[in-house]
Amino acid sequence: MEWNVTDEILESPSGEDLASGEGKSSGILTKGQWTPAEDAILRDYVEKHGEGNWNAVQKFSGLTRCGKSCRLRWANHLKPNLKRGAFTPEEVELVIKLHAKLGNKWAKMAAELPGRTDNEIKNFWNTRIKRHQRSGLPIYPPEVCLKLAEESQQSPHSATFSIDLPSSHHFMEPSDFMIPEFKIERPLNPSLFLDIPTSKEPPLGLGLVNTPNGLCDTASRSLFENQIIHAHHLPELYSSNSPLLCIPLGSHALTNGNLPTSAPGFGSVKLELPSLQSSESDFIFWGAPASPRPSFASKDSVAPSPQVGPDLLQPAPDTDGLLESVVCPPNRLKTSNLDDLSLDPEWWEVLCDQPVTPMGPSANGNSTDELLSADVILGKLTHENHLHEVVSNIFFLVNQVSLCLCDFHAGNEGKISDADPKQHLTSSNLNEIRDSCEWDPWRPDTWFNAALLSPETEHAREYQRLQETISAICGDDA
DNA sequence: AACCATTGCAACCGCAGCCTT
DNA sequence: TAAGGCTGCGGTTGCAATGGT
Numbered sequence: 357m358e359w360n361v362t363d364e365i366l367e368s369p370s371g372e373d374l375a376s377g378e379g380k381s382s383g384i385l386t387k388g389q390w391t392p393a394e395d396a397i398l399r400d401y402v403e404k405h406g407e408g409n410w411n412a413v414q415k416f417s418g419l420t421r422c423g424k425s426c427r428l429r430w431a432n433h434l435k436p437n438l439k440r441g442a443f444t445p446e447e448v449e450l451v452i453k454l455h456a457k458l459g460n461k462w463a464k465m466a467a468e469l470p471g472r473t474d475n476e477i478k479n480f481w482n483t484r485i486k487r488h489q490r491s492g493l494p495i496y497p498p499e500v501c502l503k504l505a506e507e508s509q510q511s512p513h514s515a516t517f518s519i520d521l522p523s524s525h526h527f528m529e530p531s532d533f534m535i536p537e538f539k540i541e542r543p544l545n546p547s548l549f550l551d552i553p554t555s556k557e558p559p560l561g562l563g564l565v566n567t568p569n570g571l572c573d574t575a576s577r578s579l580f581e582n583q584i585i586h587a588h589h590l591p592e593l594y595s596s597n598s599p600l601l602c603i604p605l606g607s608h609a610l611t612n613g614n615l616p617t618s619a620p621g622f623g624s625v626k627l628e629l630p631s632l633q634s635s636e637s638d639f640i641f642w643g644a645p646a647s648p649r650p651s652f653a654s655k656d657s658v659a660p661s662p663q664v665g666p667d668l669l670q671p672a673p674d675t676d677g678l679l680e681s682v683v684c685p686p687n688r689l690k691t692s693n694l695d696d697l698s699l700d701p702e703w704w705e706v707l708c709d710q711p712v713t714p715m716g717p718s719a720n721g722n723s724t725d726e727l728l729s730a731d732v733i734l735g736k737l738t739h740e741n742h743l744h745e746v747v748s749n750i751f752f753l754v755n756q757v758s759l760c761l762c763d764f765h766a767g768n769e770g771k772i773s774d775a776d777p778k779q780h781l782t783s784s785n786l787n788e789i790r791d792s793c794e795w796d797p798w799r800p801d802t803w804f805n806a807a808l809l810s811p812e813t814e815h816a817r818e819y820q821r822l823q824e825t826i827s828a829i830c831g832d833d834a
Numbered sequence: 835a836a837c838c839a840t841t842g843c844a845a846c847c848g849c850a851g852c853c854t855t
Numbered sequence: 856t857a858a859g860g861c862t863g864c865g866g867t868t869g870c871a872a873t874g875g876t
Binding site for chain 3: 389390406409410411423424427429460461462463474475478
């Protein structure tokens with residue numbers, strides 16, 4: 357690299373002045389690349405006076421650099437015992453584990469990696485994330501996810517890696533990160549999804565958020581505390597015995613974590629560098645498969661992914677905007693007959709991350725039942741980074757809610773009540789319901805027929821709360 | 835060889851917390 | 856106790872190096 361004092365020098369003395377120390381501080385500071393002469397001056401100063409008091413460097417050494425710049429230069433380049441060059445495999449592994457646990461706490465991570473600076477680790481990580489996004493690889497290796505999951509399960513109140521990091525407590529308070537176990541006992545309010553877009557335009561402000569304290573706010577927290585999901589359809593996939601069910605909220609494992617801190621509106625989204633620690637960027641994550649999840653990375657998502665075709669999350673160009681078209685584009689839905697809900701395997705995997713079997717999404721073969729499972733519904737609110745994926749999850753959610761409504765509707769003749777929620781539809785009844793009722797399960801705009809809800813019931817109030825929760829989650833602009 | 839896009843790194847910026855007065 | 860300065864941290868930007876066409 358060529359050393360030069362850049363033109364950022366604002367009316368600064370010449371480089372010779374800098375080197376000779378004659379560039380006395382006059383309020384004019386040099387910016388840009390450091391020269392060897394400047395390095396020498398700084399090194400000499402620190403050797404004589406020690407680290408710290410960086411603002412005095414300019415005063416006493418003649419460097420026309422601000423104290424911050426001096427500190428940074430010393431810490432990142434001149435300090436003895438700094439390692440240079442590529443990270444070793446051991447370092448990489450440690451960084452991954454540390455990041456899974458700490459998030460973007462670069463300084464803390466640097467404390468665990470002798471010779472590496474926070475800036476170096478940060479750059480390494482950001483570069484790594486970009487690379488992995490491009491190649492569709494998971495940011496965290498499955499074994500890291502599993503390890504974290506296992507350890508959190510073994511010791512759910514003090515989930516730790518083998519690396520003991522005393523400073524990680526800020527989000528590892530058990531009460532903060534443990535996902536409350538929940539069941540859905542009643543179908544979800546269809547109006548929860550009023551704002552779910554069905555156009556190609558992604559929603560503004562869409563995003564599920566949590567904070568170091570767990571879920572983003574009382575509203576979203578209430579979603580999990582108040583709403584009871586009955587796991588009667590899919591006991592295995594999301595059972596409480598699954599190690600992947602109890603991923604600590606707040607842990608950064610299992611998130612690719614690529615939302616910017618202040619994720620702008622989707623329309624102008626800039627999804628470049630990650631900001632994993634951001635309280636606004638973490639998504640609720642459940643039941644993630646250990647297998648790599650397809651990535652739809654920000655700007656890269658526009659380009660074809662090696663794993664997932666670029667069109668998968670795009671509604672068909674000729675979509676009519678109906679749910680069916682959005683959730684299951686015609687070319688992805690193998691059949692429009694509701695009797696056969698099996699999807700194109702590729703599409704299904706994108707949506708659900710479930711292994712595809714001849715019977716459908718589940719290895720258990722209970723495809724229809726599992727599709728109707730409310731576990732799956734909220735299980736799809738994943739702790740993910742890619743908004744595209746979130747959108748796809750939301751679409752999937754709509755799909756599932758629709759099916760749940762079919763389910764419920766079948767047993768309640770148009771009124772949501774306390775009827776046995778387990779009484780659900782057989783696929784052969786779906787078309788019949790669609791034909792005989794005032795709403796079409798595949799059309800959200802028909803979900804809100806007055807006949808669906810009895811407004812004075814406790815259920816209706818719960819639905820209202822749930823709706824508010826989802827509104828909070830998705831953002832008012834959604 | 836020239837141009838362009840991408841990548842990776844170094845440095846800067848803004849903010850927050852701490853310390854001193 | 857408030858104000859100002861210092862320091863450290865995390866996010867962002869700028870640019871040289873590199874690779875592809």
